[in-house]
Amino acid sequence: MEIRDTAxxxxxxxPAAVTRLLRSLPARPRLLGLGEAKHGEEALLELRNEIFRHLVEHEGYRSFALESDCLMGLVVDDYVTAGTGTLDDVMARGFSHGFGASAATRELVRWMRAYNEERSPAERLRFFGFDGPLEMTVAASPRQALTALHGYLAAWIDAGLLACTAETLDRLIGADDRWTNPAAAMDPTQSVGQSAEAKELRLIADDLVALLDAQTPHLIAATSREAWWRASLYGRTATGLLRYHFWMVDASPPRVTRLMCMRDGMMAGNLEAIAEHGPTLVYGGNRHLQRDKSTLKLGDLPLEWWSAGAIVDARLGDRYAFLASALGTVRHQSLGVPHPDTLEGLLYTLPGNRYVIDAPRLAAALDGAGRKPAPRKDMSADYLYITLDPDHVGENDGIVFVKDVPPNPA
Structure with missing residues (x-):
């Protein structure tokens, strides 16, 4: 079997090529992960949009999840489902990680809103962020998540059952800039995550989440399943953030690895909850959605952790599928033609520019030919490109390969 026979x-x-691949899987996935090999390339985001539109129109998909702040994502969801706010405001307030500046992401949000305008609530598309309120050097204050959870419970449950008052919560949280101090990323002593107030907040958050769970029948009947779902998101986010801040104080060697694990664990919890809304396209970095262990070298520090995709795959089984992505050239970012002995180099021999590869069949073809691709190592000028590990090709359901990525529009 030749490589072209797997493409x-x-x-x-x-995008019907994606459907062909999906229909070869043993079951229809509830979550379809589409990996991103490099942030910031509009051509890749436009391809993502094409695939999502096709899945909506031909495969019954109704949700889109992005590697962006889960709480900010509620702003986008309110816009696409109900028209709340303006498109400009949504793009400014509804995204983290720079996604709001993308023309392709703006077009996706506009299209989702237009699609929903003439449809009933049950037929409308949904938008979700699945990352925590985290950036590379900053973790958010727990204020938004904790106060929203407390406010929901206070409105519908006897005050005597609550762990504290809103005033006590506000006092314990204090100034938000104590929590978002970027110096804490490199200096554990700058973190407030193990202060007396933070430790008390962890206990309160745990009690509030337990109360939310215990009162589920009453709360869904009194409000709605959607309101309860959002309260659960606030609870997961509050407990996740407080746990993350707690371990930011840790100065031991596993500190960064532990934080990476916790971030992807938060992502996995969000993805499992999103899966309740039906078939969903999930778009995020390859490292966050792949099935094999994720690795990263941060300076001289090697990191290894289980990704959100690996966690979800272990829990959902064949209800999770993953299409990794790989690139040939990104010449405007000094990423040239891949070496012919690499996986990307082998795929680069295909005549066209964009393909969906059947990854298990590709792995079998390489094994049958006795070919073991070498890892790609020419990314020094473009550290943002995430290569595929040739040893784990067959663990993906597919690979979306773009041979030559064009520059972003001026």
Whole structure:
């Protein structure tokens, strides 16, 4: 079997090539992960949009989840489902990690809103962020999540059952900039995560989440399943953030690895909750969605952790599927033609520009030919490109390969 026999051409078939691959899987996935090999390339985000529109129109998908702040994502969801706010405001307030500046992401949000305008609530598309309120050097204050959870419970449950008053919560949280101090990322002593107030907040958050769970029948009947779902999101986020801040104080060697694990654990919890809304396209970095262990070298520090995708796959089984992505050249970012002995180099020999590769069949073809691709190592000028590990090709359901990525529009 040749490499070309494992490839479906996106240039000629369009996103229907993805459908062909999905229909070869043993079960229809509830969550379809689409990995991103490099942030910031509009051509890749436009391809993502094409695939999502096709899945909506031909495969019954109704939700889109992005590697962006889960709480900010509520702003986007309110806009696409109910028209709340303006598109400009949503793009400014509804995204983290720079996604709001993307023209392709703006077009996705506009299209989702237009699609929903003439449809009933049950038919409308949903938007979700699945990352925690975390950046590379900053973790958010727990204020938004904790106060929203407390406010929901206070409105519908006897005050005597609550762990504290809103005033006590506000006092314990204090100034938000104590929590978001960027110096804490590199200096554990700058973190407030193990202060007396933070430790008390962890206990309060745990009690509030337990109360939310215990009162589920009453709360869903008194409000709605959607309101309860959002309260659960606030609870997961509050406990996750407080746990993250607690371990930011840790100065031991596993500190960064532990934080990476906790971030992806928060992502996994959000993805499992999102899966309740039906078939969903999940778009995020390859490292966050792959099945094999994720690795990263941060300076001289090697990191290894289980990704959100690996966790979800272990829990959902064949209800999770993953399409990794790989790139040939990104010449405007000094990423040239890959070496022919690498996985990307082998795929680069295909005649067209965009493909969906059947990854297990590709792995079998390489094994049958006795070929073991070498890892790609020419990313020094473009550290943002995430290569695929050739030893784990067959653990992906597919690979979306773009041979030559064009520059972003001026």
């Amino acid at each position: 479906y051409a996106l240039d000629t078939e369009g």
